[in-house]
Amino acid sequence: MKHIILIICLCLISSCAQTNSSTTTPTLSSDVFNKSAIAQNETITLNTYVVANWQSPYQSADIAVDLTIVTPSKQQLTLPGYYVSGQSGELSHWQFKFTPAEVGTYTVKVLINNNNMLQHGKTEQFTVSQSTLKGFLRSNDKWSFQYDNGQLFRGLGENFGWEKRDNDDSKFFKELHEKPRFNYDYMLKSLSEDGANIFRTWMIFWNLPVDFQHVDNNARYENTNERFNPSGIKRMNELLDIASKYDMKMILSLDSHAAFSGQGWNFNSYNTKNGGPAETVAEFFTSDEAKQRYKDKLRFMVAKWGYSSQIAAWEFFNEIDNVMYNGEHQHISDDIIVAWHKEMSEYLAIIDAHNHLITTSISHREVDGLFDLPSIDINQSHLYKVTNDIPEIISKFEKAHDAPYFVGEFSAEWDWSQNFDLIQEEMISDYKQGLWFGMFSPSPIMPLSWWWEYFDEKGTSAYFNHVKTINDLMLSTGNKALAAQSVNNSNAQLTTLALTNGKKAFVYVNNPSDTAQNFTLNNLPSLSHLDKIYDCESGEFIKVKHTGDYTLAAKQNWVIIYNL
Template sequence: MNARLTWSLLMLFAACPAVEGAAPFRASIDGITRVTVRPEQCAPVDFDVMLTARWTDPACSSEVAVDLRLQAPSGSPVDVPAYLEHGLSGRSSEWRVRFSPEESGAYSGSLVIRQDGRDEATAPVRFEVAPSGRRGFLHPDGPWIFRFDNGEPFRGIGENIAWESRSNDDSRYFRALNENPRYNYGTMFGKLAASGGDFVRTWMCPWNLPLEWNQVVDTNRYSDDTGRFNRSAIHRMDQVVRLARESGVYLMLTLDTGGALLGGDWAINPYNARNGGPAATPVDFFTNPAARARYKDRLRYIVARWGYSPHIAAWELFNEVDNAMYGQTPERIPDSVVTAWHAEMSAYLKSIDPAHRPVTTSVSHRDVAGLDAIPTIDFNQRHIYRSTDDIPSVLRRYVRSTGKPYVIGEFSREWDWSRNFDDFAADMDGDYRRGLWLGLFSPTPILPMSWWWEYFDSRDQWPVFGRVRRISDWMLRAGGGHFEEEQARWTGSDCQALGVRCGRTVFLLVDNGAGTARSGRLGLPPAPPEGWSLRVYHADTGGLDNLASTGASLSLSVPARSDVVVILEPGKGSGS
């Protein structure tokens, strides 16, 4: 088969407004070229499509939409939206179809153009996908883990890197730090990966990846743009996806923020009627049919352009949507309105994403009635500040009440950026580390993600990722991704003890949030016939001690603001 396989396709006709006295305009797909020489499983497969059609806005799917509709080797349908690469209405234009097939074998189907609500199919499209050793996309598998397409278990370990450095930061004490250009995706992804991390939560907003924002603020990385989508944001997002792949980092892409519907951001929001948008008020953003249709077209473009990448692990519809609800005057936006919008958008996103990756959203600290129960929201999130000790109980409570995975999308000792963190730096550092350890021993597929990435970089807190990674990988190897709660019994000065069993290996955590060391005894579970092989891992240093089994309990001293992990594996030991 020719490396650049090209089909001659049937001419397609779509109903378009006719010019009086002239023949009706005929929309046509003139050719499709498979650019990818040898399609492989879970790797991008690209098609170039040449067509002629008329539109006012090529991103408006009610005017024109191009889709590759396939049947996978298993018989499952695979629908892939296309996006305009370049070209003008009424003239020959180039569109791109890009996706990463999750199955190997024969794919067949049709390219479809839809104009003015009418579908017409092309000649058949067929291609073979070779097997590969790639892991593929992530999918939920219970409250503790995700799994890749190849079955490998995954727990995300990382932090928020919500945006790159701004040109006008609003921190009272750390403006110079936060404006340092070293805080960019290339540098930070590299540092995280080198330290053992693999997961990042990042935002689209007026100052970062401002896809739909005509006016940008507080940034010299992006430019204002009068088009439907901001070209500087598109260019940078292309780079971000590449950087994530090269560094081995997986992204939770936050598509909108509660702040976008408040104050100055709402004043420049492209959905605001004063800026030519369809929404007279923030509540109209959620309820107005034209606003909802426009948002779906935005989702369609995002999936079409970047949905091919397994390194986009999850779509997050909103950051802290409750802040948008409660920040309105004179009355807040009703829960039912926000829940209905999320149900509609998450279902649509699932329907157009060939990979069917997880969809999520987040609240700051207020629950939204019905939000956690939406079937097409795969996991929910909340943010925890000034209460890191509560992470284990919050995660367990929401997993029980929702029957879904739950994630702490942000946490830290302090949320108030007007305070000087250096006044309580030891507490900030301790919370940064302890949140990860408490999350590791709690039911969540993505460990709690700290905020203030610039501050903790300046304090060189990176080593914690490698230390948590060592124990996390140990857990996944021992149980193949299976976790069971194990009772942890601590007797002594105030500490929090947690336990999990992965296969036949038991992991016990003793967490000390106090400013001084704590001592006590940790109860051990009954030993198997061959006894326990016992190790103690020191989270503050990364040191691992081999100990003789000491019977029913173990005496421990836990440093201030730190953690100790006890690992018990069946092996030579005294038994108890």
């Protein structure tokens, strides 16, 4: 991505901050305001220099440096700035990163809140010209997202939860999991080549530990006394560069249950033993000091990386229900968790000038009220050993909460102590089946599999290209929103799902049995207008004589496409 550097010189000078004496008016100067135009959806970096007093530049109660923005459509935005260098009471360096989505004239100025003393900078303007860049992903409907340029998007990918650890805990695949190739550089390139367009990853004390002073089990990272971990920041910067290179969208899980349970709490920066404000995990969600610290974390995340359209969604928690329970004993109430998510999602929606999607996830226990919060854009749960039920489960969540939903993790097995090679055929067929079931269900992201090392080793990830072929057809050939299509199959042993994009009907037929099955389709007006038949396993369109009667081989599946 091309970056344009804007230099803004701003000085906030206080002759005597302790006595709240007057300060000079902040000034702005930059050649950028004399440029004819900046390209739409290209990131610009603005530098500002401030003299102010603080105990910590990462505590917004001490110092908050923001950019106020009025867009061409007159929308008013506030973009947090992030601290780069300098000392309290001396000249300090701050930056803003902004990716303008609209064409036209933007009006901006710096706003500084230093210990409740407000200072406004001079108003400046710059102009943005139209470009061919797609922009950010936005909510569209329950089947798809939409880029700023109007292009539809459905997520196809998998989890890549973390880069390889120094000492993996897998009973049977420790050697595989510790192979150096399992890093963002290799995996994002491989997934992109295999046809994927999205992945989900964690921030945790062994991976992207931006909010952890104490790290573990990954030599890439170092312990620190800094509020935010420099080694985690460095890798996060690199990750966004890699994701941009391969145009891979990311669901970024900001926290995981793993840092709030068992030994994980010992690494948590919010733990009082590590200088944090919470004596217990429950206090993380209820303490005003802990919540303010978390909001300052969100400010930093948005200021530092919110510019990136590669971030599809911020995810507050991986499996928040596993934080709430010790085994089957619930020690943190639903009300506390819902109240925390409401407060944080509303705050994040206000400070994120780029308006990324927001999600959070549960494992298998529902949290009453969580999936009905207006500022949670897309709901998410994790499904193991129930892949055949995915269409029914997606439909249930979509109807119960009237909001988009996706399966954030799935597989034939969740237990990492099992030898997957003993069920290899089931693991691989389940991986493939989940993708098709998700495609033909109302979800903007197809189910994301777990166990990335295993499926990469088996070559299963290449199957994404098979699914991509139909996904691209669905999104590129229609003139209406995707919608479920009613169709009947004469053979009850076959699974049949269908949808339409206004111009074509797509019918998915799966034969899970050990024998070939004959079938006919009916109750679809366009049955006489066969376009083509796609063999899901071979990834090829096949020639089948169209008589209305079909024979589908054992363990095979087709997508039959009709013109409307």
